[in-house]
Amino acid sequence: MLKTKSAAVSMLTLAILLSACGNNNNNSNDASASSAAPASSQAAASQAASGEKVELRMAWWGSDERHEKTQKAIELFESKNPGVTITPEYSGFDGYMDKLNTQIAAGNAPDLIQMGGNIKEYVDKNALLDLTPYVGSTINLSDFNQGLVQSATFDGKLYGVTLGVNSTSLMYNKALFDKAGVPIPGANWTYDDLKNVAIQLSEKLGKDNYALYDLSSDSGAFASYLGAYGKKLYDFDGERHFEKEDAVNWFTFWADLRAAGAVVPADVQVANPPTAADTTLVVKGQVAIQAGSASQLAGWQQLTQDTLGLLMFPSGPAGSGMVPPLSGQYITAYADTKHPEVVAKFIDFMVNDPEAGVILGNTRGVPPAGKIRDTLAAQATPVDQVMYDYISLVADTAPPVNWVQFPVDNELIALMKLTTEKIGFNAKSVDAAVDEFMTEVDKLIAKSKVQ
């Protein structure tokens, strides 16, 4: 009697324990649960040892257009490499780095990781795989501009391969310009021209339509402005190279435009940020100009019938504020990946395979490999052509300035946004807000030196 009771108790306990284990294994890769990872990566390792099936995960950000193209490229790789499965983990840019940080901390990052200008941060944290052993053998970079290879080389080791050459830009809605009867500005326009164009556009376009987004919170726009006035946001020496007065001029420029009704009001901008293709008012035909990356053009264009175009930032007394086109994005590998050879193979495939090149097109900017560029140029759609022409224009006209990424980028962006909002909602005067801005910028710079 007693024996059956205790037997029943133990069976029940066992069943409950096992069901708890069972749940963990069923977590999908998309969930941020890290408990599933050790189980599945161990499974992958044991399967790889038998030489048969390899399972990789790949993370990238972008809009729907990029997701579709990348997934097609992945399917092509899988068909050419039976036994390899690559699970995509894609999202918009918001929160991508947050998620990645958590995954790296949990030891569970994807094998293939799309990285941006902040690649050095991750190299310093030892999160990325050294790709140097595979260059030449698996990864062929002979067709690349060596400057691009250098940009991802730190301490003599290569950590990322450029996926696309990109540039900051102003994206504009041509239909709105036509509607207002305002000519598209030329390549050498100045900030005064920008002001005039903005006021003209807003007068002709009428209520609820605006010439520009408030770009005062965009760090790229700010950096370009500083460049045009002979200053710099940040340099190799780890210091800022602009004064409070430059910041005051910058924010006042936008405050004036806002007062003139040429710029999106603060609350509308908060509700419809220009950072995502589905929220931006340029796509919806209400705003004529916003800041962005050239490679975003195709994704934005896909969502509207209006023709979209690209403009360089205005120049100032010290010349053009543009910098030469940079590696927009890199493909990197996680330092602890279980299949570095297959990962290297995929990286080479992604940048050198002609079919992949055609599928991916220029969703991440102009492809770095010369042969792919030639193939694509032959079959460029009008939208692609706009982007290629723009990148070439920037490459030809930008002064040979070195772009240095501001170290704690996320915090700078949050700080700029806060300052813009304080001014935009009339919570603080420009002078007071910029005072606070400068204090915090200096704190950020001090903090980045300690690290």
Added chain:
Amino acid sequence: MQKYKTYLAGYLFLLPWLIGFLCLTLSPIGASFYLSFTNYDLLTTPKWIGLDNFKSMFTDDYRMMDSIKVTLQYVFLSVPFRLAFALGLAVLLNQGMKFLGFYRTIYYIPSLLGGSVAISVLWKQVFDQNGIFNDGLAFLGIQGHNWIADPRYAIYSLIGLSVWQFGSVMIIFLAGLKQVPGELYEAATVDGAGVMRKFWRITMPLLTPVIFFNLTITLIQSFQTFTKAFIISRGTGGPINSTLLYSLYLYIKGFTFMEMGYASAMAWLLLVIIAAFTGLLFLSSRYWVYYSDGRD
């Protein structure tokens, strides 16, 4: 021998929960305590810095004061209103009416679904400049503001969302109301007491234990609000920190700015704040909570 086997069986049943508690609750709490004295950016090893995190929270952090202010504003507006609505509706529903079960259900549903991301997204659409709330106001001839993106009003949309979820509190009040002995009301009616008298002299005093419970639970939950603020402000804390609730700021510090040590310190500060308020509530309870089982 018999007793030993009973204990063993007990512990065996407890084991899954014990393991979960140790691994998923107690260890992270311990780790968080340790991390709050370090600089930890998730990718490199933590560096011990002693009390620096706590010091900079009060001296060096320009967002912290805003965040605490906004959180206190949120808590001290949403909790009383939530309880007031819940109590009001509970009293109404307690009168007994047709379709009582139906009304109970529809008032309870928001509190079930409301914590979800989907409802927050929906709320954002409804209260946006061009959302149906403003359309409704326009119908009445009132010009609506941007309740989501205007720093003067954004916090009220969060408070509104919280108050809308009063259903779970209401159910508990209903249960409490049912425990008030009917004879008391009858005696009062015989003595000529009106409705208000009966409410304030009979219902409220006897409800005070339930009020105390709801107040404590709601207060604690309220301080920890995250999802609403995150979704409605797109993870930024809203225009000029006006929706930067404490937990959201903690998340931003920890995951966006990668300062996990600081975020851990913030978490422990929150614990102290909540404990202080709860302690105050308990201390004050002897003055206003009446336990009818003769505990006084």
